[in-house]
Amino acid sequence: MLLSQATGGAALAQxxxxxxxxxxxxxxxxxxxxxxxxxxxxxxxxxxxxSRFNKAKLSAYECGIEPSPQPVVGGGRMPVAYYVTxxxxxxxxxxMVFLFPxxxxxxxxxxxxxxxxxxxxxxFFIADIYVWRRGGLDWN
Amino acid sequence: MLNPxxxxxxxxxxxxxxxxAAILPILIVLGAACVGVLLEAFLPKHQRWPVQVGLTLLxxxxxxxxxxxxxxxxxxxxxxxxxxxxxxxxxxxxxWGTLLALALGAVLLIxxxxxxxxxxxxxxxxxxxxxxxxxxxxSSTGMQTxxxxxxxxxxxxxxxxxxxxxxxxxFIALEVLSLPLYLMCGLARRRRLISQEAAVKYFLLGAFASxxxxxxxxxxxxxxxxxxxxxxxxxxxxxxxxxTLLFAGFGLLMVGLLFKGSVGPFHTWTPDVYQGAPTPITAxxxxxxxxxxxxxxxxxxxxxxxxxxxEWRGVLWAVAIISMAVGAILGLTQTDVKRMIAYSSIxxxxxxxxxxxxxxxxGLSGTLFYLLAYGFTTLAAFGxxxxxxxxxxxxxxxxxxxxxxxxxxxxxxxxxxxxxxxxGIPLTSGFVGKFVVFSAALSDGMAPLxxxxxxxxxxxxxxxxxxxxxxxxxxxxxxGPTVSVPGAFTTAxxxxxxxxxxxxxxxxxFALDWAGAGGFALSS
Numbered sequence: 026m027l028l029s030q031a032t033g034g035a036a037l038a039q040x041x042x043x044x045x046x047x048x049x050x051x052x053x054x055x056x057x058x059x060x061x062x063x064x065x066x067x068x069x070x071x072x073x074x075x076s077r078f079n080k081a082k083l084s085a086y087e088c089g090i091e092p093s094p095q096p097v098v099g100g101g102r103m104p105v106a107y108y109v110t111x112x113x114x115x116x117x118x119x120x121m122v123f124l125f126p127x128x129x130x131x132x133x134x135x136x137x138x139x140x141x142x143x144x145x146x147x148x149f150f151i152a153d154i155y156v157w158r159r160g161g162l163d164w165n
Numbered sequence: 166m167l168n169p170x171x172x173x174x175x176x177x178x179x180x181x182x183x184x185x186a187a188i189l190p191i192l193i194v195l196g197a198a199c200v201g202v203l204l205e206a207f208l209p210k211h212q213r214w215p216v217q218v219g220l221t222l223l224x225x226x227x228x229x230x231x232x233x234x235x236x237x238x239x240x241x242x243x244x245x246x247x248x249x250x251x252x253x254x255x256x257x258x259x260x261w262g263t264l265l266a267l268a269l270g271a272v273l274l275i276x277x278x279x280x281x282x283x284x285x286x287x288x289x290x291x292x293x294x295x296x297x298x299x300x301x302x303x304s305s306t307g308m309q310t311x312x313x314x315x316x317x318x319x320x321x322x323x324x325x326x327x328x329x330x331x332x333x334x335x336f337i338a339l340e341v342l343s344l345p346l347y348l349m350c351g352l353a354r355r356r357r358l359i360s361q362e363a364a365v366k367y368f369l370l371g372a373f374a375s376x377x378x379x380x381x382x383x384x385x386x387x388x389x390x391x392x393x394x395x396x397x398x399x400x401x402x403x404x405x406x407x408x409t410l411l412f413a414g415f416g417l418l419m420v421g422l423l424f425k426g427s428v429g430p431f432h433t434w435t436p437d438v439y440q441g442a443p444t445p446i447t448a449x450x451x452x453x454x455x456x457x458x459x460x461x462x463x464x465x466x467x468x469x470x471x472x473x474x475x476e477w478r479g480v481l482w483a484v485a486i487i488s489m490a491v492g493a494i495l496g497l498t499q500t501d502v503k504r505m506i507a508y509s510s511i512x513x514x515x516x517x518x519x520x521x522x523x524x525x526x527x528g529l530s531g532t533l534f535y536l537l538a539y540g541f542t543t544l545a546a547f548g549x550x551x552x553x554x555x556x557x558x559x560x561x562x563x564x565x566x567x568x569x570x571x572x573x574x575x576x577x578x579x580x581x582x583x584x585x586x587x588x589g590i591p592l593t594s595g596f597v598g599k600f601v602v603f604s605a606a607l608s609d610g611m612a613p614l615x616x617x618x619x620x621x622x623x624x625x626x627x628x629x630x631x632x633x634x635x636x637x638x639x640x641x642x643x644x645g646p647t648v649s650v651p652g653a654f655t656t657a658x659x660x661x662x663x664x665x666x667x668x669x670x671x672x673x674x675f676a677l678d679w680a681g682a683g684g685f686a687l688s689s
Contacts, residue, residue, distance in 0.1 A: 105291065130178060137180040151199050158206035 109161045113153070120149055181248040186235055188251060190228040190261055191328075195321035197224035201314030210307065217313040218276045224317060225272065229265045232258065243686030245330055249393065252330040252464075255683030259533050260327040260460040262679075266665075267452040267540045268320045270658040274445035274548055275312060279652025281558070284308045285443040285551065286352045294357040309352055315345035316449065323453055327460030330468075330686075332382045332392040332418070335461060339378065339425065342457060343371050346450060350442040355558035363441025370424070370434045378421025384414030394469040395687060402472050415470060415477060419484075422465065426458035427507075428514040429488035436499075439507035444559060447503065448547035451510050452540035459517050459536055467524060468685050474524050481522050482614055488515030489621040496628045502550055502561045505628060506543065509587055512625045513539055519618050520602035523609035530681035531601035537676060538594035538669050542586045545662025549580045552649045560646035566632065568641030573648035577636045579663060584633055586666045588626040594669030601677065 127134070127142050134141075156162060185192070197220060204216055236258055243254020278284040283306035290309050292298045322342030329335035351364030386392050388410035389400035401411060420431060427435040439447045470477065492512025499505040517539075520532035553560050553569065553576070560566075570577035586593035599622065603615045651659070669676055 133178040134180070135177055148199060151202050155202050155206045 106161075106164065109156065113156060113161075116149070116152065120146070182246065184244060184246040184253070187239070187244055187246055187253040188328075189231040189235065190265070191321055191324050193228040193231055194224060194317055194324065197221070197227075198314045198317035198321060201317060202311075205311055205314065213310040214276075214278075214308065217310045218272075221272050221276075221313045221317060222269070225265055225269045225320075229262070229269075232261055232265065236262075241683055243683065245686055249395075250331050250334040251325070251328050252686040253328060254686035256460070256463065256529060256533060256685055257328040259680055259682070260456060260536070261324050263456050263533075263537045263540060264320060264323050264327070264453055266661075267456065267544060268316070268449070270541070270544045270548075270661045271445060271449035271452060272313070272316060273654040273658035273661075274448050274544075274551065275316060277445070277551075277652055277654040277658075278306075278308075280551055280554070280649045280655060281354065282306050283354065285354055285445050286312055287354045287357060290352050294361065299357070308354070312349055312352060312446075315349055319343075319345040319349075319449075320453065323457035326457045327464070329461065329464070330394055332385065332394070335465075336375070336378060336382060339375065339421070339461075342454070343375070343425070346446075346454065347371060349446045349449075350438055352446070353441070353443040356441070359441040360443065361441075363438045366441075367434055367438045374421045374424035374431070377417045377424075381414045381417030381419075381421060384410050384417060386414075388414060394465065397469040398471065398687075401470070408476075411473070412476065415473075416480070418465065419481075422458060422462045423484065423518075426455060426462060426514050426517070427511055428484060428518055429491035429511050430484070432488065432491060432511045432514070435511055436504045436507040439510070440501060440503045440561070444503070444547050444551040448544050451506070451547065452544045455510065455514065455517075455543075456536045456540055459514075459521060459532065463521055463529060463532060464685055466521060467529065468687065471524050474522075478522060481518060482611075485515045485518040485522070485614065486617055488512065488518060489618060490515075493621040493624040493628075496625060499628070500563050502563060502566065502632070503547075505563070505632070506546055506550070506587075509625065509629070510543065512621060513587070515621070516599060516602060516618055519606045519611070519614055522614075523605045523611065525605060525609050526681065526684065527601070527605035527608060529684065530677065531598075531605040533680040534669075534673070534677055535598035535602050537680070538586075538598040538666070541662045541665040541669075542583055542593075542595060545659045545666065546580070546583045546587070548651075548655055548659040548662065549576060549583065551655065552576060552651055553646050554649050555644075555646040563632065563635060564642065565646045567635050567639035568645070569636040569648070571641050572645070576648050579659065581633045581636065582663065583666065584629040586670070588629040589622055592667075592670045594666045594673070597670055597673040597677075 123145060124142070127138060131138055201217060201220055204220065205213065208216060235253075239253070239258065241255075243252060243257070245252045275286075276284070286308040288302045288305040288307040288309070289298075292302060319342050322338050322340070322345075325338035326335060326342055329338050347364055347368040350367050351361045353360035382392060385397055388406065389397040391397065391400070400406070424431040424434075439451065442450065466474075489512050492508045492510070492515060496505055496508030496512060499508060517532055517535055520528050520535060522528070523531075550561065551559060553566065555565065569580075582593070586595040589595040589599040603618060606615050606618075
């Protein structure tokens, strides 16, 4: 146990040193490109574009609802339907996170993999059934 | 560059071996929780309560039977299963038994509808407190029966938490046990604002604690190259790696675990949440969350950090002393019974930590026994608290408890017995628990800490006895609270707690033997 751990550690150290770092170069270039593009877009806009006031420009971007000021009527209640939809979206997102790697190695995992992913999806849909039956999907 | 990935496609990936018999109790609990959610979705409202109560009680009993069947011929040194992520060994089995028994009592308290018409839970949690609709639902006898599947999810998370053999599994289990609890704290029928405040506070602070825990995992992974407890232990033994990552990771991990165990100075949420949550949920949290958190803490310290115990012991000494001091001294100033028991739980967390730090067989079995004993006592204590009521709900202010022995001698006697058990008076389980924990700490060379712990036990005993004096030697207030006659469920839960407290105090040998049945499974 100890021995295998020690050799494993040595292998790890070798990978980390010198030549192994080469594979991170594309990542560094990507970061630099992303940063450059962001700076370019943000800085160039005010320089060349006309600056005209428009109320829509100040609204929250892709956030669905105005976080403030909170509605006074109805005891300051928030639209729950929005959050339910957002949460379901996240759930399906997470399901995809697990389905993609499964799909890639479905061959190698064989029947066991099918059983496992079926069980995962079945469990996942329990929550959806609950939301559906309780009217979380009714949009009015 | 893609070759390694392409090469993998052809060959089969080795699938993990699963010992279904060993993890059957967890599977039963989590499976029944899923069924409970489906029942919520399809059953009409009036059928939900009886079906959910039946399902939940049946599930806990079935999981207990499965556990009992497995314990009979379980390998002595324990097994690891699911690719080594879950260890089913003697401490895990003991903690599972403890958790299931405590959860049975807690579910009985949760299910009770005799003390308050409709139960302690709100009919429609989505309605804002104080609105017209909210006033209209006061008279409703419905409740959010989602609390039953949520309880089972939390219980399943707790059981996994105590058996998790790697840190990622432990983190997932931590979330599975925490998220339902956050929700359940906000479901009180009465005093809904303070209940929702408790839920939000617990959620925000709990999220922070989870972040600490996760950050600690990242550090430890950086140190050991693995999240397995056994691999971390192997990495700490005889390497020349820098210890910085190890101890930074250890510290952050401990913050997450100590938060869940409500150990001072990470206790600040405890009084507010215990006070605001519905009392049956407070009972569930105080008993079961404590067991789960200390179960995981024991496993992490014993399996992963045994060989570095001299480096971290000083830090945990300080934490234990702070916890005992905060619990005992601030407990003296409390005027609310629920807050007082919350501070008592912080002091008890300090005592538990004293035993946990003794990395010996006696330390392990002593701490396990203490958890069992404390869980049942505190469960019954919250059961009693739910019975003393006035027009606005539970009368938790201490002044309302004055002269209670004249109104209800039986209730006062039961509560006195439980308080004496919390104080650690002989012939109660509290005494045996403190004795085994402190003697384990003594034999592991922590005599000064034991002396400090004894001093704080004495300080804490004062505020327990103050309530006893208040109940027996004060005149009852003219407009004082009434003592509700409990229904079968609450009676059963309180009786369970009191009987176990007495039994463990008089005949502790059986439970001590079981607690000392074996150590953690060390193979990965």
